[in-house]
Ligand SMILES: O=C(O)CCC(=O)C(=O)O
């Protein structure tokens with residue numbers, strides 16, 4: 320995973336402001352016995368207000384949140400909300416697949432592809448699967464394709480580790496729902512970016528994630544680093560995220576952040592919300608640290624290269 324840490328540009332320091340306020344108080348006391356202090360007080364008040372407003376403005380540039388693309392409370396329906404960005408040159412280093420390779424790049428969010436009930440059923444599936452084990456740190460994954468499940472500081476293969484018992488945890492209906500949802504996400508990505516959906520292939524890793532505020536124990540728990548999916552995962556051309564819980568009520572922190580050169584743009588998770596984007600460096604991103612509660616999501620990824628395609632998961 321590429322880690323690109325951002326410098327923190329601090330606004331004028333609080334000590335400076337405190338000193339100004341103290342100086343203001345001293346001046347006010349000194350003028351108390353001289354009378355006619357009204358205009359001076361007004362001037363000082365206005366200066367303090369301007370200082371505070373300036374500090375707030377500058378501190379909003381410090382690499383933290385600058386714009387919310389979609390908040391938890393709004394409902395993006397029936398059409399996805401689309402933000403176009405210029406494609407990076409990343410795709411030029413790979414074979415081109417007409418009808419699939421990104422020519423239009425960007426990001427989009429929709430709340431009308433997966434219902435909240437479907438997202439709730441998928442969340443239950445994730446809860447059942449992850450209850451079998453889970454990471455000691457704050458981030459656990461369950462990959463139904465490879466069978467990878469976080470356990471302590473490492474991973475096990477659920478299909479090997481739990482054998483036939485796995486059919487007591489997941490049903491055929493669970494896998495059917497997963498396939499349906501995957502198909503609908505593929506269709507909306509194709510429609511939004513003008514692709515032929517039959518030329519897009521599911522690729523790995525495609526996984527459920529469960530994140531809480533427990534301190535990281537290994538690098539696998541460090542989900543918050545800025546990264547580019549195409550660099551991190553190689554085969555990705557389009558990434559989608561299906562959120563299974565709500566920002567603000569199921570968890571705090573945990574917003575998705577696009578890190579653009581001119582500021583950050585966030586998507587607030589909402590149960591059933593699908594966010595998708597082209598996977599190159601035009602969409603550098605990170606997940607804010609979860610500060611309370613539990614955040615569930617699924618990362619569903621697509622490639623244009625049939626050699627990197629995988630089939631839908633199924634019970635063994
Ligand atoms: O869960 C999310 O919102 C983003 C996860 C992510 O960036 C990834 O899986 O590559």
Ligand SMILES: [Fe+2]
Pocket residue numbers: 546547548558604
């Ligand atoms: Fe990512």
